[in-house]
Amino acid sequence: MAFKVPRGTQDILPEQTPKWQKVESILRQLTHVYRYKEIRTPIFEQTELFQRGVGDTTDIVQKEMYTFDDRGGRSLTLRPEGTASSVRAYVEHKMFGSPDQPVKLSYMGPMFRYERQQAGRYRQFVQFGVEAIGSSDPAIDAEVISLAMDIYQTVGLKDLKLVINSLGDKETREAHKTALIQHFEPSISEFCSDCQNRLAKNPLRILDCKKDHEHPLMKTAPALTDYLTESSAQYFADVKKYLDTLGITYVVDPNLVRGLDYYNHTAFEIMSTSEGFGAITTLCGGGRYNGLVEDIGGPDVPGIGFAMSIERLLLALEAEGVELDVEDHLDIYLVAMGDEAKLKSAELLSTFRAKGISADMDYVDRKMKAQMKSADRLSAKFVLVIGESELEEMSVNVKEMETGNQEKVPFSDLVNYVLEHK
Structure with a gap:
Protein backbone atom coordinates (compact mmCIF):
# COMPACT_ATOMS: atom_id res chain seq x y z
CA MET A 1 0.00 0.00 0.00
CA LYS A 170 -26.04 46.08 19.08
CA GLU A 171 -28.67 48.70 18.26
CA THR A 172 -27.20 49.13 14.78
CA ARG A 173 -27.20 45.39 14.16
CA GLU A 174 -30.82 44.96 15.26
CA ALA A 175 -32.04 47.75 12.95
CA HIS A 176 -30.00 46.36 10.06
CA LYS A 177 -31.22 42.82 10.79
CA THR A 178 -34.85 43.95 10.45
CA ALA A 179 -34.07 45.71 7.17
CA LEU A 180 -32.26 42.63 5.78
CA ILE A 181 -35.16 40.32 6.64
CA GLN A 182 -37.60 42.66 4.87
CA HIS A 183 -35.25 42.81 1.87
CA PHE A 184 -34.58 39.09 1.42
CA GLU A 185 -37.76 37.43 2.74
CA PRO A 186 -39.96 37.84 -0.38
CA SER A 187 -37.38 36.01 -2.55
CA ILE A 188 -35.63 33.81 0.01
CA SER A 189 -36.75 30.64 -1.83
CA GLU A 190 -34.31 31.61 -4.61
CA PHE A 191 -31.39 31.31 -2.20
CA CYS A 192 -29.52 28.26 -0.93
CA SER A 193 -30.75 26.29 2.07
CA ASP A 194 -28.06 27.84 4.29
CA CYS A 195 -29.30 31.35 3.51
CA GLN A 196 -32.89 30.29 4.11
CA ASN A 197 -31.95 28.95 7.54
CA ARG A 198 -30.04 32.12 8.39
CA LEU A 199 -32.79 34.57 7.42
CA ALA A 200 -34.50 34.75 10.80
CA LYS A 201 -31.54 34.07 13.08
CA ASN A 202 -28.65 35.91 11.44
CA PRO A 203 -29.45 37.45 8.03
CA LEU A 204 -26.09 39.26 8.00
CA ARG A 205 -24.53 35.88 7.16
CA ILE A 206 -26.47 35.87 3.88
CA LEU A 207 -24.23 38.69 2.63
CA ASP A 208 -21.22 36.39 3.19
CA CYS A 209 -22.69 33.48 1.19
CA LYS A 210 -20.33 32.04 -1.43
CA LYS A 211 -23.08 30.33 -3.42
CA ASP A 212 -25.44 33.27 -3.85
CA HIS A 213 -23.03 36.19 -3.97
CA GLU A 214 -24.08 36.97 -7.59
CA HIS A 215 -27.82 37.14 -6.80
CA PRO A 216 -29.23 40.59 -7.75
CA LEU A 217 -30.61 41.15 -4.24
CA MET A 218 -27.09 40.99 -2.85
CA LYS A 219 -26.16 44.16 -4.73
CA THR A 220 -29.21 46.07 -3.49
CA ALA A 221 -29.14 44.83 0.13
CA PRO A 222 -29.38 47.55 2.80
CA ALA A 223 -25.91 48.75 3.80
CA LEU A 224 -25.11 48.38 7.46
CA THR A 225 -23.40 51.77 7.48
CA ASP A 226 -26.80 53.38 6.77
CA TYR A 227 -28.02 52.15 10.16
CA LEU A 228 -25.07 53.17 12.32
CA GLY A 321 7.76 37.31 -7.78
CA VAL A 322 9.19 38.36 -4.42
CA GLU A 323 12.22 36.34 -3.27
CA LEU A 324 12.79 36.24 0.45
CA ASP A 325 16.32 36.82 1.68
CA VAL A 326 16.75 33.45 3.38
CA GLU A 327 19.93 32.33 5.08
CA ASP A 328 20.72 28.68 4.44
CA HIS A 329 24.48 28.71 3.95
CA LEU A 330 27.11 26.14 4.86
CA ASP A 331 30.38 27.45 6.30
CA ILE A 332 32.58 24.35 6.05
CA TYR A 333 32.53 21.11 4.05
CA LEU A 334 35.12 18.54 5.05
CA VAL A 335 36.39 16.12 2.40
CA ALA A 336 37.99 13.11 4.09
CA MET A 337 40.31 10.71 2.24
CA GLY A 338 40.72 7.52 4.30
CA ASP A 339 39.55 6.20 7.65
CA GLU A 340 41.98 8.21 9.79
CA ALA A 341 41.07 11.39 7.94
CA LYS A 342 37.40 10.62 8.51
CA LEU A 343 38.01 10.33 12.27
CA LYS A 344 39.82 13.67 12.27
CA SER A 345 37.02 15.23 10.23
CA ALA A 346 34.44 14.05 12.76
CA GLU A 347 36.51 15.65 15.52
CA LEU A 348 36.80 18.92 13.59
CA LEU A 349 33.04 18.92 12.85
CA SER A 350 32.34 18.79 16.56
CA THR A 351 34.81 21.61 17.24
CA PHE A 352 33.33 23.85 14.51
CA ARG A 353 29.74 23.25 15.58
CA ALA A 354 30.54 24.02 19.21
CA LYS A 355 31.56 27.51 18.04
CA GLY A 356 28.42 28.05 15.97
CA ILE A 357 30.09 27.30 12.63
CA SER A 358 27.88 25.26 10.28
CA ALA A 359 29.81 22.26 9.02
CA ASP A 360 29.17 18.96 7.24
CA MET A 361 30.99 16.00 5.71
CA ASP A 362 30.39 12.96 3.50
CA TYR A 363 28.76 9.90 5.09
CA VAL A 364 28.39 7.58 2.08
CA ASP A 365 32.08 7.04 1.16
CA ARG A 366 32.03 8.94 -2.12
CA LYS A 367 35.15 9.68 -4.12
CA MET A 368 36.87 13.03 -3.74
CA LYS A 369 35.37 14.44 -6.95
CA ALA A 370 31.83 13.53 -5.85
CA GLN A 371 32.43 15.10 -2.43
CA MET A 372 33.61 18.33 -4.05
CA LYS A 373 30.45 18.41 -6.16
CA SER A 374 28.42 17.93 -3.01
CA ALA A 375 30.19 20.88 -1.38
CA ASP A 376 29.37 22.99 -4.42
CA ARG A 377 25.68 21.99 -4.40
CA LEU A 378 25.48 22.88 -0.72
CA SER A 379 27.06 26.30 -1.44
CA ALA A 380 29.80 25.72 1.12
CA LYS A 381 31.95 28.79 1.72
CA PHE A 382 35.09 26.78 2.55
CA VAL A 383 36.22 23.25 1.70
CA LEU A 384 38.88 21.37 3.67
CA VAL A 385 40.42 18.27 2.06
CA ILE A 386 42.02 16.02 4.69
CA GLY A 387 44.26 13.09 3.76
CA GLU A 388 47.42 11.41 4.99
CA SER A 389 49.72 14.40 4.34
CA GLU A 390 47.38 16.79 6.19
CA LEU A 391 47.30 14.44 9.17
CA GLU A 392 51.09 14.23 9.23
CA GLU A 393 51.56 18.02 8.97
CA MET A 394 48.64 18.77 11.35
CA SER A 395 47.44 21.45 8.92
CA VAL A 396 45.11 21.72 5.93
CA ASN A 397 44.51 23.92 2.88
CA VAL A 398 41.35 25.98 3.41
CA LYS A 399 39.81 26.63 0.00
CA GLU A 400 37.34 29.47 -0.44
CA MET A 401 34.91 28.15 -3.03
CA GLU A 402 33.81 31.48 -4.50
CA THR A 403 37.33 32.79 -5.25
CA GLY A 404 39.32 29.56 -5.40
CA ASN A 405 41.90 31.04 -2.99
CA GLN A 406 43.64 28.58 -0.68
CA GLU A 407 45.56 29.06 2.52
CA LYS A 408 47.34 26.48 4.69
CA VAL A 409 46.08 26.64 8.28
CA PRO A 410 47.15 24.50 11.27
CA PHE A 411 44.37 22.38 12.75
CA SER A 412 44.69 24.32 16.00
CA ASP A 413 43.97 27.66 14.25
CA LEU A 414 41.08 26.53 12.04
CA VAL A 415 38.25 27.82 14.23
CA ASN A 416 39.75 31.30 14.55
CA TYR A 417 40.53 31.43 10.84
CA VAL A 418 36.98 30.52 9.84
CA LEU A 419 35.42 32.93 12.34
CA GLU A 420 37.59 35.76 10.97
CA HIS A 421 36.79 35.01 7.31
CA LYS A 422 33.20 33.72 7.30
Whole structure:
Protein backbone atom coordinates (compact mmCIF):
# COMPACT_ATOMS: atom_id res chain seq x y z
CA MET A 1 0.00 0.00 0.00
CA ALA A 2 1.33 3.41 -1.00
CA PHE A 3 0.67 6.01 1.70
CA LYS A 4 0.02 9.61 0.72
CA VAL A 5 -0.42 12.84 2.64
CA PRO A 6 -4.10 13.26 3.73
CA ARG A 7 -6.28 15.29 1.38
CA GLY A 8 -6.18 18.97 2.21
CA THR A 9 -2.78 18.79 3.91
CA GLN A 10 0.77 19.17 2.68
CA ASP A 11 4.35 18.22 3.43
CA ILE A 12 6.62 21.24 3.77
CA LEU A 13 9.92 19.90 2.48
CA PRO A 14 13.43 20.94 3.62
CA GLU A 15 13.98 23.14 0.56
CA GLN A 16 10.77 25.04 1.40
CA THR A 17 11.18 25.49 5.14
CA PRO A 18 13.73 28.35 4.97
CA LYS A 19 10.99 30.58 3.49
CA TRP A 20 8.65 29.61 6.32
CA GLN A 21 11.35 30.26 8.90
CA LYS A 22 12.09 33.67 7.37
CA VAL A 23 8.42 34.68 7.49
CA GLU A 24 8.10 33.37 11.05
CA SER A 25 11.16 35.36 12.14
CA ILE A 26 9.67 38.55 10.63
CA LEU A 27 6.39 37.89 12.44
CA ARG A 28 8.15 37.39 15.77
CA GLN A 29 10.30 40.48 15.28
CA LEU A 30 7.32 42.71 14.44
CA THR A 31 5.18 41.41 17.31
CA HIS A 32 8.11 42.21 19.60
CA VAL A 33 8.27 45.75 18.21
CA TYR A 34 4.50 46.21 18.63
CA ARG A 35 4.60 44.46 22.06
CA TYR A 36 2.23 41.56 21.31
CA LYS A 37 3.38 38.64 23.45
CA GLU A 38 3.04 35.06 22.26
CA ILE A 39 0.41 32.74 23.72
CA ARG A 40 0.31 29.00 22.97
CA THR A 41 -3.03 27.24 23.39
CA PRO A 42 -4.04 23.57 22.87
CA ILE A 43 -4.72 22.29 19.37
CA PHE A 44 -8.12 21.01 20.53
CA GLU A 45 -10.72 22.61 22.78
CA GLN A 46 -14.23 21.88 24.03
CA THR A 47 -16.57 21.99 21.04
CA GLU A 48 -18.91 24.41 22.82
CA LEU A 49 -16.16 27.03 22.94
CA PHE A 50 -16.25 27.40 19.15
CA GLN A 51 -20.03 27.02 18.93
CA ARG A 52 -20.43 29.90 21.36
CA GLY A 53 -17.38 31.95 20.35
CA VAL A 54 -17.29 31.58 16.56
CA GLY A 55 -21.09 31.35 16.17
CA ASP A 56 -23.35 28.39 15.42
CA THR A 57 -24.65 30.01 12.21
CA THR A 58 -21.21 30.24 10.61
CA ASP A 59 -19.91 27.87 7.93
CA ILE A 60 -17.01 27.05 10.23
CA VAL A 61 -19.24 25.62 12.96
CA GLN A 62 -21.91 24.15 10.70
CA LYS A 63 -19.70 22.51 8.07
CA GLU A 64 -15.96 22.78 8.63
CA MET A 65 -15.00 21.72 12.16
CA TYR A 66 -13.14 18.51 12.96
CA THR A 67 -15.12 17.33 15.99
CA PHE A 68 -14.78 14.06 17.90
CA ASP A 69 -15.66 12.48 21.24
CA ASP A 70 -12.77 11.50 23.47
CA ARG A 71 -12.74 8.31 25.53
CA GLY A 72 -14.57 10.11 28.32
CA GLY A 73 -17.43 11.02 25.99
CA ARG A 74 -16.50 14.73 25.88
CA SER A 75 -16.96 16.53 22.57
CA LEU A 76 -13.70 18.11 21.44
CA THR A 77 -12.81 20.05 18.30
CA LEU A 78 -9.52 20.73 16.55
CA ARG A 79 -9.23 24.51 16.67
CA PRO A 80 -10.52 26.11 13.43
CA GLU A 81 -9.25 29.58 14.41
CA GLY A 82 -7.26 31.23 17.18
CA THR A 83 -9.39 33.99 18.71
CA ALA A 84 -11.78 31.81 20.74
CA SER A 85 -8.89 29.88 22.30
CA SER A 86 -6.99 33.08 23.11
CA VAL A 87 -10.06 34.63 24.73
CA ARG A 88 -10.75 31.42 26.67
CA ALA A 89 -7.19 31.56 28.05
CA TYR A 90 -7.61 35.28 28.81
CA VAL A 91 -10.71 34.51 30.88
CA GLU A 92 -9.46 31.29 32.51
CA HIS A 93 -6.20 32.88 33.68
CA LYS A 94 -7.88 36.15 34.71
CA MET A 95 -5.68 38.30 32.49
CA PHE A 96 -8.32 41.02 32.84
CA GLY A 97 -6.89 41.58 36.32
CA SER A 98 -3.50 42.64 34.97
CA PRO A 99 -2.64 46.29 35.61
CA ASP A 100 -1.32 46.54 32.04
CA GLN A 101 -4.27 46.86 29.70
CA PRO A 102 -5.00 46.07 26.96
CA VAL A 103 -3.52 42.57 27.06
CA LYS A 104 -1.79 42.18 23.69
CA LEU A 105 -1.35 38.59 22.51
CA SER A 106 0.01 36.87 19.40
CA TYR A 107 -0.17 33.24 18.30
CA MET A 108 1.02 31.06 15.46
CA GLY A 109 0.22 27.43 14.78
CA PRO A 110 -1.86 24.85 12.89
CA MET A 111 -5.63 25.29 12.49
CA PHE A 112 -8.10 22.80 10.99
CA ARG A 113 -11.12 23.31 8.74
CA TYR A 114 -12.82 20.76 6.53
CA GLU A 115 -13.18 22.80 3.35
CA ARG A 116 -12.54 22.32 -0.34
CA GLN A 117 -8.84 22.54 -1.08
CA GLN A 118 -7.85 25.51 -3.24
CA ALA A 119 -4.63 27.37 -3.98
CA GLY A 120 -3.22 28.47 -0.64
CA ARG A 121 -6.15 26.94 1.31
CA TYR A 122 -5.73 23.66 3.18
CA ARG A 123 -7.65 21.63 5.75
CA GLN A 124 -4.64 21.94 8.01
CA PHE A 125 -3.09 25.38 7.70
CA VAL A 126 -0.81 27.62 9.71
CA GLN A 127 -2.42 30.76 11.06
CA PHE A 128 -0.78 33.78 12.66
CA GLY A 129 -2.90 36.21 14.60
CA VAL A 130 -2.97 38.90 17.28
CA GLU A 131 -5.52 39.94 19.88
CA ALA A 132 -5.69 43.21 21.84
CA ILE A 133 -8.14 42.66 24.70
CA GLY A 134 -9.19 45.33 27.17
CA SER A 135 -9.50 48.59 25.23
CA SER A 136 -12.31 50.27 23.30
CA ASP A 137 -10.03 53.03 22.03
CA PRO A 138 -10.24 53.45 18.22
CA ALA A 139 -6.47 54.00 18.29
CA ILE A 140 -5.92 50.30 19.10
CA ASP A 141 -8.06 49.36 16.08
CA ALA A 142 -5.70 51.40 13.91
CA GLU A 143 -2.66 49.82 15.59
CA VAL A 144 -3.90 46.30 14.88
CA ILE A 145 -4.56 47.17 11.23
CA SER A 146 -1.18 48.87 11.03
CA LEU A 147 0.58 45.75 12.32
CA ALA A 148 -1.13 43.58 9.72
CA MET A 149 -0.16 45.95 6.91
CA ASP A 150 3.37 46.25 8.28
CA ILE A 151 3.80 42.46 8.10
CA TYR A 152 2.88 42.23 4.43
CA GLN A 153 4.97 45.25 3.48
CA THR A 154 8.00 44.00 5.45
CA VAL A 155 8.05 40.67 3.61
CA GLY A 156 8.04 42.65 0.35
CA LEU A 157 4.43 42.63 -0.90
CA LYS A 158 3.26 45.71 -2.79
CA ASP A 159 -0.02 44.70 -4.48
CA LEU A 160 -2.19 45.20 -1.41
CA LYS A 161 -5.66 46.59 -0.77
CA LEU A 162 -7.07 47.33 2.69
CA VAL A 163 -10.88 47.23 2.93
CA ILE A 164 -12.67 48.40 6.09
CA ASN A 165 -16.24 48.65 7.33
CA SER A 166 -18.18 49.22 10.53
CA LEU A 167 -20.57 46.55 11.77
CA GLY A 168 -21.88 48.95 14.41
CA ASP A 169 -23.14 48.26 17.91
CA LYS A 170 -26.04 46.08 19.08
CA GLU A 171 -28.67 48.70 18.26
CA THR A 172 -27.20 49.13 14.78
CA ARG A 173 -27.20 45.39 14.16
CA GLU A 174 -30.82 44.96 15.26
CA ALA A 175 -32.04 47.75 12.95
CA HIS A 176 -30.00 46.36 10.06
CA LYS A 177 -31.22 42.82 10.79
CA THR A 178 -34.85 43.95 10.45
CA ALA A 179 -34.07 45.71 7.17
CA LEU A 180 -32.26 42.63 5.78
CA ILE A 181 -35.16 40.32 6.64
CA GLN A 182 -37.60 42.66 4.87
CA HIS A 183 -35.25 42.81 1.87
CA PHE A 184 -34.58 39.09 1.42
CA GLU A 185 -37.76 37.43 2.74
CA PRO A 186 -39.96 37.84 -0.38
CA SER A 187 -37.38 36.01 -2.55
CA ILE A 188 -35.63 33.81 0.01
CA SER A 189 -36.75 30.64 -1.83
CA GLU A 190 -34.31 31.61 -4.61
CA PHE A 191 -31.39 31.31 -2.20
CA CYS A 192 -29.52 28.26 -0.93
CA SER A 193 -30.75 26.29 2.07
CA ASP A 194 -28.06 27.84 4.29
CA CYS A 195 -29.30 31.35 3.51
CA GLN A 196 -32.89 30.29 4.11
CA ASN A 197 -31.95 28.95 7.54
CA ARG A 198 -30.04 32.12 8.39
CA LEU A 199 -32.79 34.57 7.42
CA ALA A 200 -34.50 34.75 10.80
CA LYS A 201 -31.54 34.07 13.08
CA ASN A 202 -28.65 35.91 11.44
CA PRO A 203 -29.45 37.45 8.03
CA LEU A 204 -26.09 39.26 8.00
CA ARG A 205 -24.53 35.88 7.16
CA ILE A 206 -26.47 35.87 3.88
CA LEU A 207 -24.23 38.69 2.63
CA ASP A 208 -21.22 36.39 3.19
CA CYS A 209 -22.69 33.48 1.19
CA LYS A 210 -20.33 32.04 -1.43
CA LYS A 211 -23.08 30.33 -3.42
CA ASP A 212 -25.44 33.27 -3.85
CA HIS A 213 -23.03 36.19 -3.97
CA GLU A 214 -24.08 36.97 -7.59
CA HIS A 215 -27.82 37.14 -6.80
CA PRO A 216 -29.23 40.59 -7.75
CA LEU A 217 -30.61 41.15 -4.24
CA MET A 218 -27.09 40.99 -2.85
CA LYS A 219 -26.16 44.16 -4.73
CA THR A 220 -29.21 46.07 -3.49
CA ALA A 221 -29.14 44.83 0.13
CA PRO A 222 -29.38 47.55 2.80
CA ALA A 223 -25.91 48.75 3.80
CA LEU A 224 -25.11 48.38 7.46
CA THR A 225 -23.40 51.77 7.48
CA ASP A 226 -26.80 53.38 6.77
CA TYR A 227 -28.02 52.15 10.16
CA LEU A 228 -25.07 53.17 12.32
CA THR A 229 -26.01 54.87 15.56
CA GLU A 230 -24.43 58.23 16.24
CA SER A 231 -21.84 56.70 18.59
CA SER A 232 -21.00 53.90 16.12
CA ALA A 233 -20.60 56.37 13.27
CA GLN A 234 -18.32 58.51 15.44
CA TYR A 235 -16.25 55.46 16.42
CA PHE A 236 -15.79 54.51 12.78
CA ALA A 237 -14.87 58.09 11.90
CA ASP A 238 -12.24 58.06 14.66
CA VAL A 239 -10.73 54.79 13.40
CA LYS A 240 -10.46 56.28 9.91
CA LYS A 241 -8.88 59.43 11.36
CA TYR A 242 -6.16 57.35 13.02
CA LEU A 243 -5.56 55.37 9.81
CA ASP A 244 -5.22 58.66 7.91
CA THR A 245 -2.73 59.91 10.50
CA LEU A 246 -0.68 56.73 10.10
CA GLY A 247 -0.68 57.16 6.32
CA ILE A 248 -2.55 53.88 5.74
CA THR A 249 -4.62 53.85 2.54
CA TYR A 250 -8.00 52.08 2.77
CA VAL A 251 -11.29 51.58 0.95
CA VAL A 252 -14.64 51.56 2.79
CA ASP A 253 -16.82 48.62 1.67
CA PRO A 254 -20.33 48.57 3.23
CA ASN A 255 -20.75 44.91 2.18
CA LEU A 256 -17.75 43.65 4.17
CA VAL A 257 -19.23 41.58 7.00
CA ARG A 258 -16.58 38.92 7.78
CA GLY A 259 -17.43 35.24 8.29
CA LEU A 260 -17.60 35.04 12.09
CA ASP A 261 -20.49 35.99 14.36
CA TYR A 262 -18.46 37.74 17.06
CA TYR A 263 -17.47 40.83 15.05
CA ASN A 264 -18.90 44.31 15.71
CA HIS A 265 -17.75 47.88 15.00
CA THR A 266 -14.48 47.77 13.00
CA ALA A 267 -14.08 44.97 10.43
CA PHE A 268 -11.30 44.78 7.85
CA GLU A 269 -9.65 42.61 5.22
CA ILE A 270 -6.33 42.90 3.42
CA MET A 271 -6.40 41.61 -0.14
CA SER A 272 -3.85 40.88 -2.83
CA THR A 273 -4.38 42.78 -6.07
CA SER A 274 -1.66 40.83 -7.91
CA GLU A 275 -2.90 39.42 -11.24
CA GLY A 276 -1.37 36.01 -10.62
CA PHE A 277 -2.81 35.51 -7.15
CA GLY A 278 -6.13 33.90 -8.05
CA ALA A 279 -9.86 34.45 -7.60
CA ILE A 280 -9.88 34.39 -3.79
CA THR A 281 -7.96 37.55 -2.96
CA THR A 282 -8.22 37.77 0.84
CA LEU A 283 -4.92 37.49 2.70
CA CYS A 284 -5.97 38.57 6.18
CA GLY A 285 -9.11 39.46 8.07
CA GLY A 286 -10.02 40.81 11.45
CA GLY A 287 -12.09 43.17 13.49
CA ARG A 288 -13.50 44.19 16.83
CA TYR A 289 -15.35 41.68 18.98
CA ASN A 290 -16.83 43.55 21.97
CA GLY A 291 -18.99 41.02 23.84
CA LEU A 292 -17.01 37.86 23.00
CA VAL A 293 -15.15 37.80 26.32
CA GLU A 294 -18.46 37.99 28.17
CA ASP A 295 -19.97 35.26 25.95
CA ILE A 296 -17.12 32.95 26.94
CA GLY A 297 -17.67 33.54 30.64
CA GLY A 298 -15.53 36.58 31.39
CA PRO A 299 -16.31 40.21 32.22
CA ASP A 300 -17.66 42.69 29.68
CA VAL A 301 -14.27 43.47 28.12
CA PRO A 302 -13.76 44.69 24.51
CA GLY A 303 -11.25 43.24 22.07
CA ILE A 304 -9.92 43.39 18.53
CA GLY A 305 -7.63 41.20 16.45
CA PHE A 306 -6.80 39.67 13.09
CA ALA A 307 -5.60 36.38 11.63
CA MET A 308 -3.66 35.50 8.50
CA SER A 309 -2.71 32.30 6.71
CA ILE A 310 1.03 31.78 6.24
CA GLU A 311 0.30 29.62 3.18
CA ARG A 312 -1.54 32.46 1.47
CA LEU A 313 1.17 34.94 2.40
CA LEU A 314 3.73 32.70 0.66
CA LEU A 315 1.39 32.34 -2.33
CA ALA A 316 1.15 36.14 -2.60
CA LEU A 317 4.96 36.40 -2.54
CA GLU A 318 5.10 33.89 -5.39
CA ALA A 319 2.45 35.79 -7.37
CA GLU A 320 4.43 39.03 -7.10
CA GLY A 321 7.76 37.31 -7.78
CA VAL A 322 9.19 38.36 -4.42
CA GLU A 323 12.22 36.34 -3.27
CA LEU A 324 12.79 36.24 0.45
CA ASP A 325 16.32 36.82 1.68
CA VAL A 326 16.75 33.45 3.38
CA GLU A 327 19.93 32.33 5.08
CA ASP A 328 20.72 28.68 4.44
CA HIS A 329 24.48 28.71 3.95
CA LEU A 330 27.11 26.14 4.86
CA ASP A 331 30.38 27.45 6.30
CA ILE A 332 32.58 24.35 6.05
CA TYR A 333 32.53 21.11 4.05
CA LEU A 334 35.12 18.54 5.05
CA VAL A 335 36.39 16.12 2.40
CA ALA A 336 37.99 13.11 4.09
CA MET A 337 40.31 10.71 2.24
CA GLY A 338 40.72 7.52 4.30
CA ASP A 339 39.55 6.20 7.65
CA GLU A 340 41.98 8.21 9.79
CA ALA A 341 41.07 11.39 7.94
CA LYS A 342 37.40 10.62 8.51
CA LEU A 343 38.01 10.33 12.27
CA LYS A 344 39.82 13.67 12.27
CA SER A 345 37.02 15.23 10.23
CA ALA A 346 34.44 14.05 12.76
CA GLU A 347 36.51 15.65 15.52
CA LEU A 348 36.80 18.92 13.59
CA LEU A 349 33.04 18.92 12.85
CA SER A 350 32.34 18.79 16.56
CA THR A 351 34.81 21.61 17.24
CA PHE A 352 33.33 23.85 14.51
CA ARG A 353 29.74 23.25 15.58
CA ALA A 354 30.54 24.02 19.21
CA LYS A 355 31.56 27.51 18.04
CA GLY A 356 28.42 28.05 15.97
CA ILE A 357 30.09 27.30 12.63
CA SER A 358 27.88 25.26 10.28
CA ALA A 359 29.81 22.26 9.02
CA ASP A 360 29.17 18.96 7.24
CA MET A 361 30.99 16.00 5.71
CA ASP A 362 30.39 12.96 3.50
CA TYR A 363 28.76 9.90 5.09
CA VAL A 364 28.39 7.58 2.08
CA ASP A 365 32.08 7.04 1.16
CA ARG A 366 32.03 8.94 -2.12
CA LYS A 367 35.15 9.68 -4.12
CA MET A 368 36.87 13.03 -3.74
CA LYS A 369 35.37 14.44 -6.95
CA ALA A 370 31.83 13.53 -5.85
CA GLN A 371 32.43 15.10 -2.43
CA MET A 372 33.61 18.33 -4.05
CA LYS A 373 30.45 18.41 -6.16
CA SER A 374 28.42 17.93 -3.01
CA ALA A 375 30.19 20.88 -1.38
CA ASP A 376 29.37 22.99 -4.42
CA ARG A 377 25.68 21.99 -4.40
CA LEU A 378 25.48 22.88 -0.72
CA SER A 379 27.06 26.30 -1.44
CA ALA A 380 29.80 25.72 1.12
CA LYS A 381 31.95 28.79 1.72
CA PHE A 382 35.09 26.78 2.55
CA VAL A 383 36.22 23.25 1.70
CA LEU A 384 38.88 21.37 3.67
CA VAL A 385 40.42 18.27 2.06
CA ILE A 386 42.02 16.02 4.69
CA GLY A 387 44.26 13.09 3.76
CA GLU A 388 47.42 11.41 4.99
CA SER A 389 49.72 14.40 4.34
CA GLU A 390 47.38 16.79 6.19
CA LEU A 391 47.30 14.44 9.17
CA GLU A 392 51.09 14.23 9.23
CA GLU A 393 51.56 18.02 8.97
CA MET A 394 48.64 18.77 11.35
CA SER A 395 47.44 21.45 8.92
CA VAL A 396 45.11 21.72 5.93
CA ASN A 397 44.51 23.92 2.88
CA VAL A 398 41.35 25.98 3.41
CA LYS A 399 39.81 26.63 0.00
CA GLU A 400 37.34 29.47 -0.44
CA MET A 401 34.91 28.15 -3.03
CA GLU A 402 33.81 31.48 -4.50
CA THR A 403 37.33 32.79 -5.25
CA GLY A 404 39.32 29.56 -5.40
CA ASN A 405 41.90 31.04 -2.99
CA GLN A 406 43.64 28.58 -0.68
CA GLU A 407 45.56 29.06 2.52
CA LYS A 408 47.34 26.48 4.69
CA VAL A 409 46.08 26.64 8.28
CA PRO A 410 47.15 24.50 11.27
CA PHE A 411 44.37 22.38 12.75
CA SER A 412 44.69 24.32 16.00
CA ASP A 413 43.97 27.66 14.25
CA LEU A 414 41.08 26.53 12.04
CA VAL A 415 38.25 27.82 14.23
CA ASN A 416 39.75 31.30 14.55
CA TYR A 417 40.53 31.43 10.84
CA VAL A 418 36.98 30.52 9.84
CA LEU A 419 35.42 32.93 12.34
CA GLU A 420 37.59 35.76 10.97
CA HIS A 421 36.79 35.01 7.31
CA LYS A 422 33.20 33.72 7.30
